Every structure is written in C-alpha cells, then in structure tokens.
Amino acid sequence: MVAFSKDNVYNGSIIKNEMRLKPMNMTNEAMRTAYEAALAEYESWKAKNLKLNMARGKPSSAQLDLVSDILTVLDNHADCKVDGMDARNYGELGGLPCAKAYWADVLGCQTNEVFVGGSASLTLMYDLISKAYTHGLKNSPKPWCKEEKLKFLCPAPGYDRHFRITESFGFELITIPMTENGPDMDMVEDLVKDPAVKGIWCVPKYSNPEGIIYSDETIARFANLKAAAPDFTIMWDNAYCVHEFEGEFVPFKDIITLCREAGNPDMVFEFASTSKITFPGAGISVMASSAENIKYMEKLLGVQLISYDKVNQLRHVKYLKNKEGTLEIMKRHATLMAPKFRMVLEVLDREIAPLGFAQWNKPKGGYFVSLNTMPGTAKRALALAKEAGVVMTDAGATYPYGIDPMDTNIRIAPSLPPVAELEQAMAVFCLCLKIAAFEKELGI
Amino acid sequence: MVAFSKDNVYNGSIIKNEMRLKPMNMTNEAMRTAYEAALAEYESWKAKNLKLNMARGKPSSAQLDLVSDILTVLDNHADCKVDGMDARNYGELGGLPCAKAYWADVLGCQTNEVFVGGSASLTLMYDLISKAYTHGLKNSPKPWCKEEKLKFLCPAPGYDRHFRITESFGFELITIPMTENGPDMDMVEDLVKDPAVKGIWCVPKYSNPEGIIYSDETIARFANLKAAAPDFTIMWDNAYCVHEFEGEFVPFKDIITLCREAGNPDMVFEFASTSKITFPGAGISVMASSAENIKYMEKLLGVQLISYDKVNQLRHVKYLKNKEGTLEIMKRHATLMAPKFRMVLEVLDREIAPLGFAQWNKPKGGYFVSLNTMPGTAKRALALAKEAGVVMTDAGATYPYGIDPMDTNIRIAPSLPPVAELEQAMAVFCLCLKIAAFEKELGI
DSSP: OOOOOOSSOOOSSSTTTTTOOOOOOOHHHHHHHHHHHHHHHHHHHHTTTOEEEEEEEEOOOOHHTTTGGGGGSOOOOOGGETTTEETTSSSSSSOOOOHHHHHHHHSSGGGGGHHHHHHHOOOOOOEEHHHHHHTTTOSSSSGGGGGGGOOEEEESOOHHHHHHHHHTTTTTTEEEEEEETTOOHHHHHHHTTTTTTTEEEOOSOOOOOTTTOHHHHHHHHHHTTOSSSOOOOOEEEEETTOOOOSSOOOOOOOHHHHHHTOTTTTTTEEEEEEEEEETTTOOOOOEOOOOOOOHHHHHHHHHTOOOOOHHHHHHHHHOOSSHHHHHHHEEEHHHHHHHHHHHHHHHHHHHHHHGOOOOOOOOOOOOOEEESSTTTTTHHHHHHHHHEEEOOTTTTSSSGGOOTTTSSSEEESSSSSSSHHHHHHHHHHHHHHHHHHHHHHTTT | OOOOGGGSSSOSOOOOOOOOOOSSOOOHHHHHHHHHHHHHHHHHHHOOOOOOOSOOOOOOOHHHHGGGGGSSOOGGGGGEEETTTETTOOOOOOOOOOHHHHHHHHSSSGGGGGEOOSSHHHHHHHHHHHHHTTOOOOOSSSSSSGGOOEEEEEEEEEOHHHHHHHHHHHOOOEEEEEEEEEHHHHHHHHEEETTTTTEEEESSSSSSOOOOOOOOOHHHHHHHHOSSTTTTTEEOOTTTTOOBBSSSSOOOHHHHHHHTTTTTTOOOOOOOOEETSSOTSSEEEEEEEEEEHHHHHHHHHHHSSSSSOHHHHHHHHHHSHHHHHHHHHHHHHHHHHHHHHHHHHOOOOOHHHTTTTTEEOOOOOOEEEEEESSSTTTHHHHHHHHTTEEEEOOOOTTGGOOOTTTOOOEEEOOOSHHHHHHHHHHHHHHHHHHHHHHHHHHHO
C-alpha cells in the first residue's frame, strides 16, 4: 500500500505515470476504526437520497442565465442581411464571412482557414474521421477503409468521446502517457514512424481531464512531426481555448501557422465551439486548417449539407462580437466556476490529503479536476458514490476502450451543481474514496 | 422534329417517358423568320444585364419576413425549461420530447419513431447512408463498404442532391422512370430482387421536380416490397409534406405504419424539415423510422454528437405549435408562392404552348415546375439563358450523374425572384427555349 506524505500531494497540472502511492502511516487498527466511522457516515448520507451529478462538463443553470440575452440579440429581420447575403436563406457552405472572421480572431488564424460548423464541434471531428475513412483526406493515398490496419494515438487520461470516435471506426487505440507539458512527445515521435498511425487526439489548452496547457516545446514538436503516413492528422481540439476561471487569459500559439512554417501545412485540424461560452449543444463550432484542406473538405461536406445554421452564426457574432467580447463573457463564467473548483480542492485538501492515498491537479481553466486514487479502487469508489446518489464520470472513461489499466483515474466535473450541492457531493465522494482505499488496504 | 398540338400540352402531374414531341406545323421559312425575331429580342434582353436566379428552391425574402417572428418567440430564459429539462444544456440525443411530438403530429407517426435532427434533413440522409457504409444498418449482414457491389434506385427526374450522396459513396445509380403515380413500380419490384440494390430515393409528395403525389397504390407497393437485400432502405424524403400553394392540404399516409403492417417495419426512413416552413438551413429536421431502427441509429449517432440544437427545436415548437399551426403558416407562404407559379404557367402557355415543342407539369405544391423541351436542346437553352443573366438549375441535374440522356428536362424554380423579376426571367427563358429549338430544327 502506497501513499503520499502531505507535502507530496500533487499541486501541479499533471499526474506523472511513474508515480506510485507510498504506504499510509496508519496501523491496521487505526485504519479499521477510520473505516468503520467512514461507513457509518456513508450510510447516513445514503439515507438522504441525494441526486447529485458531477459526471459531465455541463455548465450550470446560472451560467446559462448569464448568457441568455443571446436569445433576443437577433430580433429584427433586417439585421439578418449581412455580408451581402441573407442569413435566413440557403447558401454559403463555409459559414457567414462575419462568423469566419469571429473564429479567425479567437483562434489567431486566417479567415480562409476557417469552416464554421453547427452546434457541435464533436460532429465536425467525427465527420473528418468518417470522411477520411470513406473518401480519404487531401493527402491520402486511399480511403482509410481500404487500409490494412489503422492506429490512432490517444494521450490519456483524455476525452472519452474522442477515443470513442476512432474506436467506432475500428482503429487500434494507442495510449500515450501525459506529462506536465502535454503528451509524451518522445513516444509520439517514435510511433508516427509507423504508417498505420493516422493521427492523434489533442486538447492543447486545459486538457480534458487534467487541465494542463501544452508547453511551447510540445507544440513546436507537434508542428514539426515527421509522420510516415502522408495523411497523418493532428486532431487539435481547442475546446477550452478561452476557458480560464482563475487568473488572466493565457494566450496560445496558432497551430496552423506553426504547422505551415514547419512544412506540414495540412497536418493539423483545429476545432472549437461556443458550447461552454453560450449554450452547450446550441452554439456554433469551427474547424480550422490550411486553406487547401478546408477547400478539399468543403467538396466533401457540400454533399451532406448546403450550410450550417447561419442564423445562429449571426446571433453568436452579434452577441460575442470578437475575441475581446468573448473573453469578457468568460470572465463572467469564471465568477461562477471558480468558487466550485475552489470548493472541490478545499474538500480534497481537508479530507484526502492527510491520508495521502490520492493526488490531483489544480487547474486554472477547463472543466475538470483529475484525481488519481489508490490503484485498483477507482471503480469501487465510484460505485459507492453512485449508490449514495452521486453520479460521476465512469471509472476508466478517460482511457482508450474505457479501460484504465491502473483503475486509478477519476474525472471530477464540478461545474453543474450549485455550490451547496457540490459540497455534499464532494463529502460523499471523499468518503467513498476512503472506504474503497481502506477496503483494499484491509483486504475486505 | 416532334411537337405537341396545343391540346396535348401537358396538364397533368407527370411527363410520360414514352412521349415524343410531334412535328411543329411551321414551314422552314416561317421558322427562320421566327428564329431571327427571337434572336433580336434575345439580344435586347442581354443588353439589360439582368441578374436573375431560378436555380434553386429558395424561399423569397418576403417568405422569410413572413416567419421572422420566430426570431423572438423564445425570449425568456425561464421558457427554456421544458419537458423536465433545460433546452439550453447538453443532453437528450433524440431531441426534446415536445419536438418529437411536433414531428409525430406532422408526419402522423409515433413519438418513439422520431429522431429530431439539426438544420438540414440532407445531413440526416447523408449520415444514414454514410453509417450504412461504414457500420451497416440494423439488418445489414455487413457494412456496405464491405460489399462487392452497391446499387441504388433513382427515380428521375429527381433531386440532384439525393443522387449525389449515393454517387459519392460509389453506388451504381439506376434510373427509374417516373409515371404520373410515382416511380415505375414494376421496374422497382423487379430490380429489388438484386441483393446489390440497397435502396431507393423517394419524394412522395410534390416530388422534386415534377410535383407529383405518389398514388395510394404506389405507396402500398412500396410498403410491400420484397427486397433481396435484408437492409434494403427506402429513403422517403417527405420534403414537401405540407407544402401546398394551391388548394387545401392533401393528407398523406404514414409510410412507417404501412411498412410495419406489411411486415417490413425497418425498411423505410422518412425525412422532413422546416427549411421551407421557417428558415432554409436554419430550421429543424427529422428522421422517422421503426422504433427499433431509431434505437439502433441513436447508438451510432451518439458517437458523433450529444444532441442537435435543442434551443432551436424549442423555438420551432413554440412558433409552429403543431401540424395545424404549421398548416396555417403554409397558407401564408402559399399567398406568396401561388402568384409566381401562375405567372410561370401563364408565360409558358402563352409563349411555348402554341409552338408545341415542350411540355410541363402544373403542380399544386412543392417548389418546382418540371419542363421537357425538344430533346437535345435543354443544355443549349440554359446556356443561352445564363448568357443573358438568367441562372437556372443545370441541365441534366435532375438525372443520376447529372446526365439527362435525352437532354430535355429543365427544372424551373420560381420561388426566389419577386413577381416582376420572374416575369422578365420567364420571358428570357422562353426565348432561349425557342432559339434552341429553332437552331436544332434548322440545323444551325
């Protein structure tokens, strides 16, 4: 049994894979006493019949109210005529010019590198992989479905929905360990020498779930990758590009320029959306890449639609205006998000840190706290939490195929519940962590 | 050279494929005189530098203004809480229950047979074919990409965007002639005995472009098809299900019930959208099928998105209410659409009917007039029109691969231009039809 001393409780942005928990400084007897006390407290929580949810990165009702003026920002049909066209009618596959300009401003790229999507960037990512599979990308020797073997790199812990897309197309998913600077680039550089490796999933800023920001060196190494597959694709999901909840906006490099300068202009597709800026699943999304890639993709996308919802694009441009306007909105979200993250970290510091059997990150942006508990106890802890009415992201979800080989990683998503509910949920969750750890240690 | 006598000018809903034009009753000399007069008139039109568009079934600005109250119908964030959930947040893959109920009412099916999509039914159709290709449908022995040979039935003249979807996935497109009752069902029933034939494209009400309504017998024969492929799929695009512009609403049968009753519950997927009810490309769409099919598809669709835009779903339900409310809106569209279709038919009756070299339908709903001109002259006529600033749907677009073997069919889309512009566009178009016909006849 291993644990950290209090000084070693993890304060940085990433949990090192080689870390192992050190023995707790408790006698078996003390542990059994503590276990029984925890069990009794757990039973009293169960009796409250709670229904609390920390499973998904969902904004809270208060956050949605904060931005609900967007509902009426486009209130006049004369305003729908913009950029020489009528946003209410068919046409303009790549999106309204003003919406392209909006995203180019936010991402720091050019307007001709932008394709404005519908209400889900996940759909744009899926469509890219799907079209690579059925038709091939611009530099593909053949459609991916005609390849003997397909592999995709999955930095983990990572985002389950990313992994599931490539899993659903039959890719072999290869886990890449995360470091405090992003994915292990030595491993990535080595693996991309295999032509069956077609791409990698990345969340470069406030990674899901660990909240780390890829270092400049990591980003430069990505831009300079020498991949064997001519259509190797970096899926650069910049989902949290403006999503600080503590401190000032942290600027990020334009990956599209970096790839172009490195001689890899077509290697990256960047994605983002307003799902956590305005309304989740009812915002607008973007896919950005080299102008040539965007032209190629528009040929394929033009078969499936005439354009995404331009009225909603216009509504967003009117409401958010530009990057500066967006950052102002994000400051308002931060006032609601920060107290929740502080609460989570306080409870963990108070309840778990002294026992030293878990470690977690302290992010300044994004939507998650990533916690590694005693190996072999994550599933059990989450099952206990569920039984007491606290729903968390499934154990293993942050790993390819939903299998965490160490059964240790847990993603905490504190954004949805109000602070008072969150405090209850965290109390229950910490109890469950303890019970699972004591059970393991005591061989129960 | 063949032409119709005036009595034979086509008044019904369908142009029979076996029809051939009969000789015009004009001497060569009279024809040359008429040709030169037409040319002179054409030149004077060209000098006007017109910019008129009858290419696509786009609603007019006036129609969009008519429904622009939808912009503000959802103006209160308290209203966003509906059906026990918040339309502004993630979740509910299949759509808001009230949006499902809306579509079930319009289509006459059950709510558990409904999946509510985003702003384009075309995307739902594409996704169905794409997922059949990559993963297979519920009853597929294997994904379609693993099949030796894929064929799809294409009633023609038909909708170019349908044909292009299946063309892009490498299907062999088989043209099915249209009759006044819908696709030639003898041919369909014969062809579906081939297991490589995976489906058929249908627009059952006010077909694009001919505006015909499939007869009850045709619909019954569809529901009772005995297809060799266990995953044979009828793509039932009910795009114009409530789109009358002359006369009363014409009820239609629920194809999902008919297929279930015929023992083919999974054989049909029905599609519709509000693109020509509210805003084109900014409305909501639907896919309806057996409850089992919808369950199966949701498993696949759940990989690519969390849900379509539920805020826009709610906006539409608040604005349109139900089928009855929708029919009221359609009555208002009809007041703008009917004069345009009357104008088109009047000009054709006046300018072309006496010469007898073309035939056309007189629809009561939908968005098009389908015209068959003298074989071998459609392309030339449309090139002339384009040169004079009148853009029409490309010749051949209504046939698989964009090739009209007779070079005869032209799709007229009168909805977009105001009546005054439409009158000009039709004058130019009729001149071009005449010039092309005279050229052909005189061997110029």
